[in-house]
Amino acid sequence: MKVGEGQARMGDEQARNTAEAVARRSYGKLIAFLAARTRDVAAAEDALSEAFAAALADWPVKGCPANPEAWLLTVARRRTIDVYRGRRRDEIASEEMRVMTDGLEAARRDAEIPDQRLALMFACAHPAIEASVRSPLILQTVLGLDAKKIASAFLTSPAAMSKRLVRAKDKIRQAGIPFCVPEREELGERLDTVLDAIYGAFAEGWTDGAGVDSVRRDLAEEAIFLCRVVTELLPGEPEALGLLALMLHADARRGARRTAQGEYVPLAEQDVELWDAETIAEAEELLRHASGMGSIGRFQLEGALQSAHVHRCRTGDSNWAEVVDLYDALMTVAGSPVIAINRALAIAELEGAGAALATLEEVARDARLAEYEPYWAARAELLARAGAHGEAREAYEMAIGLERDASVRGWLRKRQATLTSGQKS
Amino acid sequence: MQYLMMLYAEEAGWNKMTKEEQQQGVAAYGAYTEALKKAGVLRSSNRLQPVSAATTVRVANGKPQVLDGPYVDSKEQIGGYYLIDVADLDAAISWAARCPGAGHGTVEVRPVWSMGG
Numbered sequence: 001m002k003v004g005e006g007q008a009r010m011g012d013e014q015a016r017n018t019a020e021a022v023a024r025r026s027y028g029k030l031i032a033f034l035a036a037r038t039r040d041v042a043a044a045e046d047a048l049s050e051a052f053a054a055a056l057a058d059w060p061v062k063g064c065p066a067n068p069e070a071w072l073l074t075v076a077r078r079r080t081i082d083v084y085r086g087r088r089r090d091e092i093a094s095e096e097m098r099v100m101t102d103g104l105e106a107a108r109r110d111a112e113i114p115d116q117r118l119a120l121m122f123a124c125a126h127p128a129i130e131a132s133v134r135s136p137l138i139l140q141t142v143l144g145l146d147a148k149k150i151a152s153a154f155l156t157s158p159a160a161m162s163k164r165l166v167r168a169k170d171k172i173r174q175a176g177i178p179f180c181v182p183e184r185e186e187l188g189e190r191l192d193t194v195l196d197a198i199y200g201a202f203a204e205g206w207t208d209g210a211g212v213d214s215v216r217r218d219l220a221e222e223a224i225f226l227c228r229v230v231t232e233l234l235p236g237e238p239e240a241l242g243l244l245a246l247m248l249h250a251d252a253r254r255g256a257r258r259t260a261q262g263e264y265v266p267l268a269e270q271d272v273e274l275w276d277a278e279t280i281a282e283a284e285e286l287l288r289h290a291s292g293m294g295s296i297g298r299f300q301l302e303g304a305l306q307s308a309h310v311h312r313c314r315t316g317d318s319n320w321a322e323v324v325d326l327y328d329a330l331m332t333v334a335g336s337p338v339i340a341i342n343r344a345l346a347i348a349e350l351e352g353a354g355a356a357l358a359t360l361e362e363v364a365r366d367a368r369l370a371e372y373e374p375y376w377a378a379r380a381e382l383l384a385r386a387g388a389h390g391e392a393r394e395a396y397e398m399a400i401g402l403e404r405d406a407s408v409r410g411w412l413r414k415r416q417a418t419l420t421s422g423q424k425s
Numbered sequence: 426m427q428y429l430m431m432l433y434a435e436e437a438g439w440n441k442m443t444k445e446e447q448q449q450g451v452a453a454y455g456a457y458t459e460a461l462k463k464a465g466v467l468r469s470s471n472r473l474q475p476v477s478a479a480t481t482v483r484v485a486n487g488k489p490q491v492l493d494g495p496y497v498d499s500k501e502q503i504g505g506y507y508l509i510d511v512a513d514l515d516a517a518i519s520w521a522a523r524c525p526g527a528g529h530g531t532v533e534v535r536p537v538w539s540m541g542g
Contacts, residue, residue: 406453
Protein backbone atom coordinates (compact mmCIF):
# COMPACT_ATOMS: atom_id res chain seq x y z
CA MET A 1 0.00 0.00 0.00
CA LYS A 2 1.46 3.33 -1.05
CA VAL A 3 1.80 6.01 1.63
CA GLY A 4 -0.54 8.30 -0.31
CA GLU A 5 -3.28 5.66 -0.43
CA GLY A 6 -3.12 5.10 3.32
CA GLN A 7 -3.45 8.81 3.98
CA ALA A 8 -6.39 9.07 1.61
CA ARG A 9 -8.12 6.20 3.39
CA MET A 10 -7.62 7.89 6.78
CA GLY A 11 -8.88 11.15 5.37
CA ASP A 12 -12.04 9.44 4.14
CA GLU A 13 -12.68 7.79 7.49
CA GLN A 14 -12.04 10.92 9.48
CA ALA A 15 -14.38 12.86 7.22
CA ARG A 16 -17.06 10.24 7.62
CA ASN A 17 -16.70 10.12 11.42
CA THR A 18 -16.89 13.89 11.72
CA ALA A 19 -19.89 14.05 9.39
CA GLU A 20 -21.68 11.35 11.38
CA ALA A 21 -20.95 13.07 14.67
CA VAL A 22 -22.31 16.36 13.31
CA ALA A 23 -25.38 14.61 11.97
CA ARG A 24 -26.05 12.99 15.34
CA ARG A 25 -25.82 16.14 17.39
CA SER A 26 -26.91 18.84 14.94
CA TYR A 27 -29.16 17.42 12.21
CA GLY A 28 -32.38 18.70 13.79
CA LYS A 29 -30.92 22.11 14.55
CA LEU A 30 -29.67 22.55 11.00
CA ILE A 31 -32.97 21.45 9.44
CA ALA A 32 -34.95 23.67 11.79
CA PHE A 33 -32.72 26.64 11.00
CA LEU A 34 -33.07 26.20 7.24
CA ALA A 35 -36.77 25.32 7.24
CA ALA A 36 -37.73 28.18 9.54
CA ARG A 37 -36.44 30.66 7.01
CA THR A 38 -37.94 29.14 3.89
CA ARG A 39 -40.99 27.33 5.35
CA ASP A 40 -39.91 24.54 3.00
CA VAL A 41 -39.02 21.48 5.04
CA ALA A 42 -38.48 19.18 2.05
CA ALA A 43 -36.11 21.66 0.41
CA ALA A 44 -34.18 21.99 3.66
CA GLU A 45 -33.81 18.21 3.87
CA ASP A 46 -32.62 17.99 0.27
CA ALA A 47 -30.21 20.89 0.66
CA LEU A 48 -28.71 19.49 3.87
CA SER A 49 -28.44 16.03 2.37
CA GLU A 50 -26.47 17.49 -0.53
CA ALA A 51 -24.31 19.45 1.91
CA PHE A 52 -23.43 16.23 3.73
CA ALA A 53 -22.58 14.60 0.39
CA ALA A 54 -20.37 17.57 -0.46
CA ALA A 55 -18.67 17.24 2.93
CA LEU A 56 -17.81 13.60 2.31
CA ALA A 57 -16.20 14.59 -0.99
CA ASP A 58 -14.48 17.75 0.24
CA TRP A 59 -13.29 17.08 3.80
CA PRO A 60 -11.01 14.12 3.00
CA VAL A 61 -9.17 16.37 0.57
CA LYS A 62 -9.16 19.73 2.36
CA GLY A 63 -9.39 18.49 5.94
CA CYS A 64 -12.33 18.78 8.35
CA PRO A 65 -13.38 22.41 8.94
CA ALA A 66 -13.06 23.99 12.38
CA ASN A 67 -16.80 24.64 12.46
CA PRO A 68 -18.41 21.81 10.51
CA GLU A 69 -21.99 22.98 11.26
CA ALA A 70 -21.32 26.40 9.76
CA TRP A 71 -19.65 24.79 6.75
CA LEU A 72 -22.66 22.56 6.10
CA LEU A 73 -25.06 25.43 6.63
CA THR A 74 -23.23 27.59 4.11
CA VAL A 75 -23.37 24.89 1.45
CA ALA A 76 -27.02 24.11 2.21
CA ARG A 77 -28.00 27.79 2.11
CA ARG A 78 -26.23 28.34 -1.18
CA ARG A 79 -27.92 25.27 -2.63
CA THR A 80 -31.35 26.44 -1.45
CA ILE A 81 -30.88 29.88 -2.95
CA ASP A 82 -29.76 28.36 -6.24
CA VAL A 83 -32.82 26.11 -6.30
CA TYR A 84 -35.15 29.01 -5.67
CA ARG A 85 -33.53 31.28 -8.22
CA GLY A 86 -33.37 28.57 -10.83
CA ARG A 87 -36.58 26.67 -10.56
CA ARG A 88 -39.25 28.48 -8.68
CA ARG A 89 -39.52 31.77 -10.46
CA ASP A 90 -42.97 30.84 -11.67
CA GLU A 91 -44.19 29.54 -8.32
CA ILE A 92 -43.06 32.27 -6.02
CA ALA A 93 -43.59 35.98 -6.27
CA SER A 94 -40.26 37.77 -6.52
CA GLU A 95 -40.99 39.63 -3.29
CA GLU A 96 -41.39 36.38 -1.40
CA MET A 97 -38.22 35.00 -2.90
CA ARG A 98 -36.32 38.10 -1.90
CA VAL A 99 -37.52 37.73 1.67
CA MET A 100 -36.41 34.11 1.73
CA THR A 101 -32.96 34.65 0.26
CA ASP A 102 -32.43 37.70 2.44
CA GLY A 103 -33.24 35.56 5.45
CA LEU A 104 -30.73 32.94 4.39
CA GLU A 105 -28.02 35.53 3.73
CA ALA A 106 -28.63 37.36 6.99
CA ALA A 107 -28.36 34.15 8.97
CA ARG A 108 -24.75 33.84 7.94
CA ARG A 109 -23.95 36.64 10.38
CA ASP A 110 -25.10 34.61 13.38
CA ALA A 111 -22.08 33.30 15.26
CA GLU A 112 -23.89 30.32 16.67
CA ILE A 113 -26.73 28.49 15.02
CA PRO A 114 -29.86 29.26 17.06
CA ASP A 115 -31.87 26.25 18.19
CA GLN A 116 -35.21 26.40 16.44
CA ARG A 117 -36.18 22.79 16.89
CA LEU A 118 -39.09 23.85 19.06
CA ALA A 119 -40.50 26.02 16.29
CA LEU A 120 -40.08 23.10 13.89
CA MET A 121 -41.95 20.77 16.26
CA PHE A 122 -44.78 23.27 16.65
CA ALA A 123 -45.04 23.50 12.87
CA CYS A 124 -45.11 19.71 12.52
CA ALA A 125 -47.79 19.37 15.22
CA HIS A 126 -49.87 22.26 13.96
CA PRO A 127 -53.65 21.60 14.09
CA ALA A 128 -53.78 21.96 10.30
CA ILE A 129 -51.50 18.94 9.93
CA GLU A 130 -53.34 15.61 9.89
CA ALA A 131 -53.13 14.15 13.40
CA SER A 132 -51.70 10.74 12.53
CA VAL A 133 -48.76 12.16 10.57
CA ARG A 134 -47.54 14.57 13.27
CA SER A 135 -45.42 11.98 15.12
CA PRO A 136 -43.83 10.63 11.93
CA LEU A 137 -43.18 14.17 10.72
CA ILE A 138 -41.39 15.20 13.90
CA LEU A 139 -39.36 12.00 13.90
CA GLN A 140 -38.23 12.58 10.32
CA THR A 141 -37.56 16.30 10.41
CA VAL A 142 -36.05 16.72 13.87
CA LEU A 143 -34.27 13.37 14.10
CA GLY A 144 -33.67 12.54 10.46
CA LEU A 145 -35.25 9.09 10.72
CA ASP A 146 -36.07 7.64 7.32
CA ALA A 147 -39.59 6.84 6.17
CA LYS A 148 -38.96 3.07 6.12
CA LYS A 149 -38.00 2.95 9.80
CA ILE A 150 -40.91 5.16 10.77
CA ALA A 151 -43.35 3.15 8.66
CA SER A 152 -42.36 -0.12 10.36
CA ALA A 153 -42.91 1.38 13.78
CA PHE A 154 -46.34 2.71 12.86
CA LEU A 155 -47.36 -0.42 10.94
CA THR A 156 -47.82 1.32 7.60
CA SER A 157 -46.42 0.63 4.17
CA PRO A 158 -43.24 2.67 3.61
CA ALA A 159 -44.60 3.97 0.31
CA ALA A 160 -47.78 5.20 1.97
CA MET A 161 -45.82 6.79 4.82
CA SER A 162 -43.52 8.58 2.36
CA LYS A 163 -46.53 10.00 0.51
CA ARG A 164 -48.14 11.27 3.70
CA LEU A 165 -44.91 12.90 4.83
CA VAL A 166 -44.53 14.64 1.47
CA ARG A 167 -48.14 15.86 1.65
CA ALA A 168 -47.62 17.19 5.16
CA LYS A 169 -44.48 19.08 4.22
CA ASP A 170 -46.27 20.52 1.18
CA LYS A 171 -49.06 21.66 3.45
CA ILE A 172 -46.63 23.45 5.76
CA ARG A 173 -45.20 25.30 2.80
CA GLN A 174 -48.40 26.07 0.91
CA ALA A 175 -50.65 26.93 3.85
CA GLY A 176 -48.04 29.15 5.41
CA ILE A 177 -47.92 27.27 8.70
CA PRO A 178 -45.76 29.40 10.97
CA PHE A 179 -42.44 28.35 12.44
CA CYS A 180 -42.66 29.83 15.89
CA VAL A 181 -43.38 29.05 19.48
CA PRO A 182 -47.03 30.07 20.04
CA GLU A 183 -48.02 32.97 22.29
CA ARG A 184 -48.82 32.35 25.96
CA GLU A 185 -52.61 32.13 25.42
CA GLU A 186 -52.24 29.38 22.84
CA LEU A 187 -49.13 27.72 24.17
CA GLY A 188 -50.77 25.22 26.52
CA GLU A 189 -53.09 23.77 23.91
CA ARG A 190 -50.54 23.80 21.09
CA LEU A 191 -47.92 22.24 23.34
CA ASP A 192 -50.40 19.43 24.03
CA THR A 193 -50.35 18.46 20.36
CA VAL A 194 -46.54 18.45 20.30
CA LEU A 195 -46.39 16.33 23.45
CA ASP A 196 -49.06 14.05 22.01
CA ALA A 197 -46.96 13.52 18.91
CA ILE A 198 -43.88 12.73 20.99
CA TYR A 199 -45.87 10.35 23.19
CA GLY A 200 -47.24 8.69 20.05
CA ALA A 201 -43.70 7.88 18.98
CA PHE A 202 -42.89 6.54 22.45
CA ALA A 203 -45.99 4.35 22.48
CA GLU A 204 -44.97 2.76 19.19
CA GLY A 205 -41.49 2.21 20.56
CA TRP A 206 -42.92 0.78 23.75
CA THR A 207 -44.59 -2.13 21.96
CA ASP A 208 -41.20 -3.79 22.07
CA GLY A 209 -41.23 -4.70 25.72
CA ALA A 210 -37.84 -6.35 25.92
CA GLY A 211 -36.03 -3.78 23.85
CA VAL A 212 -34.78 -6.44 21.46
CA ASP A 213 -36.14 -4.73 18.37
CA SER A 214 -33.55 -2.04 17.72
CA VAL A 215 -35.97 0.04 15.60
CA ARG A 216 -38.52 0.21 18.41
CA ARG A 217 -36.05 0.63 21.25
CA ASP A 218 -34.52 3.52 19.35
CA LEU A 219 -37.95 5.08 18.89
CA ALA A 220 -38.64 5.09 22.62
CA GLU A 221 -35.19 6.63 23.23
CA GLU A 222 -35.76 9.19 20.47
CA ALA A 223 -39.08 10.18 22.04
CA ILE A 224 -37.39 10.68 25.41
CA PHE A 225 -34.68 12.73 23.70
CA LEU A 226 -37.28 14.92 21.95
CA CYS A 227 -39.06 15.51 25.24
CA ARG A 228 -35.80 16.50 26.90
CA VAL A 229 -35.29 19.06 24.12
CA VAL A 230 -38.75 20.46 24.85
CA THR A 231 -38.18 20.65 28.61
CA GLU A 232 -34.83 22.38 28.08
CA LEU A 233 -36.27 24.94 25.68
CA LEU A 234 -39.53 25.39 27.62
CA PRO A 235 -38.50 24.90 31.26
CA GLY A 236 -41.66 26.36 32.73
CA GLU A 237 -44.12 23.87 31.25
CA PRO A 238 -45.33 21.24 33.76
CA GLU A 239 -46.94 18.98 31.14
CA ALA A 240 -43.65 18.59 29.30
CA LEU A 241 -42.03 17.57 32.60
CA GLY A 242 -44.96 15.23 33.22
CA LEU A 243 -44.52 13.52 29.87
CA LEU A 244 -40.79 13.09 30.40
CA ALA A 245 -41.43 11.62 33.85
CA LEU A 246 -44.05 9.26 32.43
CA MET A 247 -41.69 7.96 29.73
CA LEU A 248 -38.72 7.65 32.10
CA HIS A 249 -40.84 5.66 34.54
CA ALA A 250 -41.85 3.22 31.83
CA ASP A 251 -38.31 3.03 30.45
CA ALA A 252 -36.86 2.34 33.90
CA ARG A 253 -38.71 -0.96 34.02
CA ARG A 254 -37.50 -2.22 30.65
CA GLY A 255 -35.08 -4.70 32.19
CA ALA A 256 -37.84 -6.43 34.14
CA ARG A 257 -40.43 -6.86 31.41
CA ARG A 258 -39.06 -10.13 30.08
CA THR A 259 -37.44 -13.16 31.71
CA ALA A 260 -34.07 -14.37 30.52
CA GLN A 261 -36.00 -16.81 28.32
CA GLY A 262 -37.92 -13.94 26.73
CA GLU A 263 -41.21 -14.58 28.54
CA TYR A 264 -43.53 -11.70 29.33
CA VAL A 265 -43.63 -10.45 32.93
CA PRO A 266 -46.58 -8.21 33.87
CA LEU A 267 -46.02 -5.27 36.21
CA ALA A 268 -47.41 -6.97 39.30
CA GLU A 269 -44.91 -9.81 38.97
CA GLN A 270 -41.79 -7.83 38.06
CA ASP A 271 -38.62 -8.02 40.13
CA VAL A 272 -38.24 -4.43 41.36
CA GLU A 273 -34.52 -4.98 41.77
CA LEU A 274 -34.27 -5.05 37.97
CA TRP A 275 -35.73 -1.56 37.70
CA ASP A 276 -33.37 1.35 37.02
CA ALA A 277 -33.54 3.21 40.34
CA GLU A 278 -31.69 6.27 39.09
CA THR A 279 -34.12 6.80 36.22
CA ILE A 280 -37.06 6.36 38.58
CA ALA A 281 -35.56 8.93 40.93
CA GLU A 282 -35.17 11.36 38.03
CA ALA A 283 -38.80 10.79 37.05
CA GLU A 284 -39.98 11.42 40.60
CA GLU A 285 -37.98 14.65 40.80
CA LEU A 286 -39.54 15.84 37.52
CA LEU A 287 -43.04 15.16 38.86
CA ARG A 288 -42.27 17.03 42.08
CA HIS A 289 -40.92 19.97 40.10
CA ALA A 290 -43.99 19.95 37.82
CA SER A 291 -46.52 19.82 40.66
CA GLY A 292 -44.88 22.90 42.13
CA MET A 293 -46.01 24.85 39.05
CA GLY A 294 -49.63 24.39 40.06
CA SER A 295 -51.18 23.40 36.74
CA ILE A 296 -52.22 19.76 36.62
CA GLY A 297 -52.73 18.05 33.29
CA ARG A 298 -53.01 14.73 31.51
CA PHE A 299 -49.32 13.80 31.39
CA GLN A 300 -48.68 14.77 35.00
CA LEU A 301 -51.61 12.56 36.01
CA GLU A 302 -50.26 9.65 33.95
CA GLY A 303 -46.85 10.24 35.52
CA ALA A 304 -48.43 10.25 38.97
CA LEU A 305 -50.08 6.92 38.18
CA GLN A 306 -46.73 5.43 37.22
CA SER A 307 -45.37 6.78 40.48
CA ALA A 308 -48.22 5.17 42.45
CA HIS A 309 -47.68 1.79 40.76
CA VAL A 310 -43.95 1.91 41.49
CA HIS A 311 -44.65 2.79 45.13
CA ARG A 312 -47.06 -0.10 45.51
CA CYS A 313 -44.72 -2.62 43.92
CA ARG A 314 -41.79 -1.48 46.05
CA THR A 315 -43.55 -1.21 49.41
CA GLY A 316 -46.57 -3.50 49.15
CA ASP A 317 -48.75 -0.55 50.17
CA SER A 318 -52.16 -1.25 48.63
CA ASN A 319 -52.82 2.26 47.32
CA TRP A 320 -55.67 1.34 44.99
CA ALA A 321 -58.00 4.06 46.28
CA GLU A 322 -55.45 6.67 45.29
CA VAL A 323 -54.96 4.97 41.93
CA VAL A 324 -58.71 5.01 41.21
CA ASP A 325 -58.83 8.71 42.16
CA LEU A 326 -56.03 9.43 39.69
CA TYR A 327 -57.85 7.48 36.96
CA ASP A 328 -61.07 9.40 37.71
CA ALA A 329 -59.18 12.67 37.28
CA LEU A 330 -57.54 11.39 34.10
CA MET A 331 -60.94 10.37 32.67
CA THR A 332 -62.22 13.93 33.04
CA VAL A 333 -59.09 15.54 31.64
CA ALA A 334 -58.38 13.12 28.78
CA GLY A 335 -60.77 10.20 28.81
CA SER A 336 -60.18 7.35 26.37
CA PRO A 337 -61.02 3.64 26.11
CA VAL A 338 -57.45 2.77 27.14
CA ILE A 339 -57.74 4.75 30.35
CA ALA A 340 -61.21 3.40 31.05
CA ILE A 341 -59.89 -0.15 30.76
CA ASN A 342 -57.01 0.49 33.16
CA ARG A 343 -59.40 2.24 35.51
CA ALA A 344 -61.64 -0.83 35.49
CA LEU A 345 -58.71 -3.04 36.53
CA ALA A 346 -57.98 -0.67 39.41
CA ILE A 347 -61.63 -0.67 40.47
CA ALA A 348 -61.49 -4.46 40.58
CA GLU A 349 -58.85 -4.20 43.31
CA LEU A 350 -61.07 -1.88 45.32
CA GLU A 351 -64.61 -3.08 44.70
CA GLY A 352 -64.25 -6.52 43.18
CA ALA A 353 -64.49 -7.99 39.70
CA GLY A 354 -68.26 -7.53 39.41
CA ALA A 355 -68.14 -3.76 39.78
CA ALA A 356 -65.17 -3.59 37.43
CA LEU A 357 -66.95 -5.61 34.75
CA ALA A 358 -69.88 -3.20 34.98
CA THR A 359 -67.63 -0.25 34.18
CA LEU A 360 -66.07 -2.24 31.36
CA GLU A 361 -69.53 -2.73 29.82
CA GLU A 362 -69.79 1.03 29.35
CA VAL A 363 -66.47 1.09 27.55
CA ALA A 364 -67.39 -1.87 25.36
CA ARG A 365 -69.73 0.24 23.25
CA ASP A 366 -66.74 1.69 21.40
CA ALA A 367 -66.50 -0.37 18.20
CA ARG A 368 -62.73 -0.03 18.01
CA LEU A 369 -62.40 -2.25 21.07
CA ALA A 370 -63.47 -5.31 19.11
CA GLU A 371 -59.90 -5.48 17.77
CA TYR A 372 -58.11 -4.11 20.85
CA GLU A 373 -56.11 -6.78 22.67
CA PRO A 374 -55.81 -5.00 26.04
CA TYR A 375 -59.61 -4.78 26.24
CA TRP A 376 -60.01 -8.54 25.83
CA ALA A 377 -57.12 -9.31 28.17
CA ALA A 378 -58.64 -7.09 30.86
CA ARG A 379 -62.08 -8.58 30.29
CA ALA A 380 -60.65 -12.09 30.55
CA GLU A 381 -58.90 -11.29 33.84
CA LEU A 382 -62.04 -9.84 35.36
CA LEU A 383 -64.30 -12.66 34.16
CA ALA A 384 -61.83 -15.18 35.57
CA ARG A 385 -61.86 -13.43 38.93
CA ALA A 386 -65.65 -13.30 38.87
CA GLY A 387 -65.71 -17.05 38.34
CA ALA A 388 -67.14 -16.92 34.81
CA HIS A 389 -64.57 -19.35 33.47
CA GLY A 390 -66.28 -20.17 30.19
CA GLU A 391 -66.58 -16.53 29.15
CA ALA A 392 -63.07 -15.84 30.48
CA ARG A 393 -61.69 -18.60 28.29
CA GLU A 394 -63.30 -17.07 25.20
CA ALA A 395 -62.05 -13.62 26.08
CA TYR A 396 -58.49 -14.96 26.48
CA GLU A 397 -58.85 -16.62 23.08
CA MET A 398 -59.75 -13.26 21.52
CA ALA A 399 -56.86 -11.54 23.28
CA ILE A 400 -54.44 -14.19 22.02
CA GLY A 401 -55.73 -13.88 18.47
CA LEU A 402 -55.27 -10.11 18.53
CA GLU A 403 -51.85 -10.01 20.18
CA ARG A 404 -48.78 -9.30 18.04
CA ASP A 405 -46.15 -10.18 20.60
CA ALA A 406 -45.51 -13.93 20.84
CA SER A 407 -44.29 -13.68 24.45
CA VAL A 408 -47.49 -11.91 25.54
CA ARG A 409 -49.49 -14.58 23.70
CA GLY A 410 -47.59 -17.19 25.70
CA TRP A 411 -48.47 -15.50 28.97
CA LEU A 412 -52.13 -15.19 28.00
CA ARG A 413 -52.21 -18.90 27.14
CA LYS A 414 -50.77 -19.75 30.55
CA ARG A 415 -53.46 -17.66 32.25
CA GLN A 416 -56.09 -19.30 30.07
CA ALA A 417 -54.76 -22.75 30.90
CA THR A 418 -55.21 -22.18 34.64
CA LEU A 419 -58.92 -21.82 33.93
CA THR A 420 -59.26 -25.05 32.01
CA SER A 421 -57.56 -27.09 34.69
CA GLY A 422 -60.04 -25.74 37.18
CA GLN A 423 -57.43 -23.85 39.23
CA LYS A 424 -58.53 -20.49 40.49
CA SER A 425 -55.90 -17.80 40.17
CA MET B 426 -61.14 -3.92 0.20
CA GLN B 427 -59.96 -7.49 -0.07
CA TYR B 428 -56.39 -8.43 0.70
CA LEU B 429 -54.66 -11.78 0.40
CA MET B 430 -52.20 -12.54 3.18
CA MET B 431 -49.72 -15.17 1.99
CA LEU B 432 -47.75 -16.93 4.70
CA TYR B 433 -44.16 -17.78 3.79
CA ALA B 434 -41.99 -19.93 6.04
CA GLU B 435 -39.19 -22.43 6.07
CA GLU B 436 -40.98 -25.77 5.80
CA ALA B 437 -38.41 -27.67 7.83
CA GLY B 438 -39.02 -25.24 10.69
CA TRP B 439 -42.21 -26.99 11.83
CA ASN B 440 -40.54 -30.36 12.31
CA LYS B 441 -37.66 -28.76 14.20
CA MET B 442 -40.11 -27.57 16.86
CA THR B 443 -40.83 -29.50 20.03
CA LYS B 444 -44.27 -31.09 20.45
CA GLU B 445 -45.20 -28.38 22.94
CA GLU B 446 -44.09 -25.61 20.57
CA GLN B 447 -46.15 -27.19 17.80
CA GLN B 448 -49.19 -27.31 20.09
CA GLN B 449 -48.70 -23.66 20.93
CA GLY B 450 -48.38 -22.89 17.25
CA VAL B 451 -51.64 -24.62 16.43
CA ALA B 452 -53.37 -22.84 19.31
CA ALA B 453 -52.01 -19.48 18.22
CA TYR B 454 -53.31 -19.94 14.68
CA GLY B 455 -56.64 -21.10 16.06
CA ALA B 456 -57.01 -18.01 18.20
CA TYR B 457 -55.93 -15.77 15.32
CA THR B 458 -58.44 -17.26 12.90
CA GLU B 459 -61.19 -16.91 15.52
CA ALA B 460 -60.30 -13.27 16.04
CA LEU B 461 -60.52 -12.66 12.27
CA LYS B 462 -63.93 -14.34 12.19
CA LYS B 463 -65.25 -12.44 15.21
CA ALA B 464 -64.08 -9.18 13.66
CA GLY B 465 -66.11 -10.12 10.58
CA VAL B 466 -63.17 -9.72 8.20
CA LEU B 467 -62.27 -13.29 7.27
CA ARG B 468 -63.42 -14.39 3.80
CA SER B 469 -61.35 -17.53 3.40
CA SER B 470 -58.28 -19.27 4.75
CA ASN B 471 -56.42 -22.48 4.16
CA ARG B 472 -53.27 -24.27 5.07
CA LEU B 473 -51.45 -25.72 2.08
CA GLN B 474 -49.80 -29.11 1.96
CA PRO B 475 -45.98 -29.08 1.77
CA VAL B 476 -44.11 -28.35 -1.47
CA SER B 477 -43.37 -32.03 -1.83
CA ALA B 478 -46.99 -32.23 -2.98
CA ALA B 479 -46.63 -29.34 -5.42
CA THR B 480 -46.70 -29.59 -9.19
CA THR B 481 -45.94 -26.82 -11.69
CA VAL B 482 -47.79 -26.64 -14.97
CA ARG B 483 -46.87 -24.60 -18.00
CA VAL B 484 -48.17 -24.58 -21.53
CA ALA B 485 -45.66 -23.47 -24.15
CA ASN B 486 -46.55 -23.49 -27.79
CA GLY B 487 -49.65 -25.49 -27.00
CA LYS B 488 -47.58 -28.18 -25.27
CA PRO B 489 -48.08 -28.77 -21.53
CA GLN B 490 -44.99 -29.02 -19.36
CA VAL B 491 -45.52 -30.65 -15.98
CA LEU B 492 -42.83 -30.69 -13.30
CA ASP B 493 -42.70 -31.92 -9.72
CA GLY B 494 -42.07 -29.38 -7.03
CA PRO B 495 -42.80 -25.69 -6.36
CA TYR B 496 -42.49 -22.82 -8.81
CA VAL B 497 -39.61 -21.15 -7.01
CA ASP B 498 -36.96 -23.19 -5.25
CA SER B 499 -36.46 -21.00 -2.21
CA LYS B 500 -35.90 -21.56 1.49
CA GLU B 501 -39.20 -19.96 2.38
CA GLN B 502 -42.27 -21.34 0.69
CA ILE B 503 -45.92 -20.37 0.87
CA GLY B 504 -47.66 -22.54 3.46
CA GLY B 505 -51.08 -20.99 3.72
CA TYR B 506 -53.22 -17.93 3.17
CA TYR B 507 -55.90 -15.71 4.63
CA LEU B 508 -58.28 -13.69 2.45
CA ILE B 509 -59.63 -10.73 4.42
CA ASP B 510 -61.91 -7.80 3.74
CA VAL B 511 -60.91 -4.64 5.59
CA ALA B 512 -61.09 -0.86 5.25
CA ASP B 513 -57.59 -0.14 3.98
CA LEU B 514 -53.99 -1.28 3.75
CA ASP B 515 -53.18 -0.12 7.27
CA ALA B 516 -55.91 -2.38 8.62
CA ALA B 517 -54.57 -5.31 6.57
CA ILE B 518 -51.03 -4.69 7.81
CA SER B 519 -52.33 -4.57 11.37
CA TRP B 520 -53.87 -8.03 10.98
CA ALA B 521 -50.78 -9.37 9.21
CA ALA B 522 -48.64 -8.28 12.17
CA ARG B 523 -50.83 -10.35 14.48
CA CYS B 524 -50.54 -13.48 12.37
CA PRO B 525 -48.34 -16.08 14.08
CA GLY B 526 -46.78 -16.63 10.66
CA ALA B 527 -45.26 -13.16 10.81
CA GLY B 528 -43.28 -14.23 13.85
CA HIS B 529 -41.47 -17.18 12.30
CA GLY B 530 -41.67 -16.35 8.60
CA THR B 531 -42.99 -13.61 6.37
CA VAL B 532 -46.50 -12.52 5.49
CA GLU B 533 -47.01 -10.93 2.10
CA VAL B 534 -50.06 -8.67 1.90
CA ARG B 535 -51.48 -7.90 -1.51
CA PRO B 536 -54.73 -6.23 -2.50
CA VAL B 537 -57.12 -8.27 -4.61
CA TRP B 538 -58.07 -6.68 -7.94
CA SER B 539 -61.57 -5.30 -7.60
CA MET B 540 -63.80 -5.42 -10.66
CA GLY B 541 -65.76 -2.15 -10.81
CA GLY B 542 -68.22 -1.81 -7.85
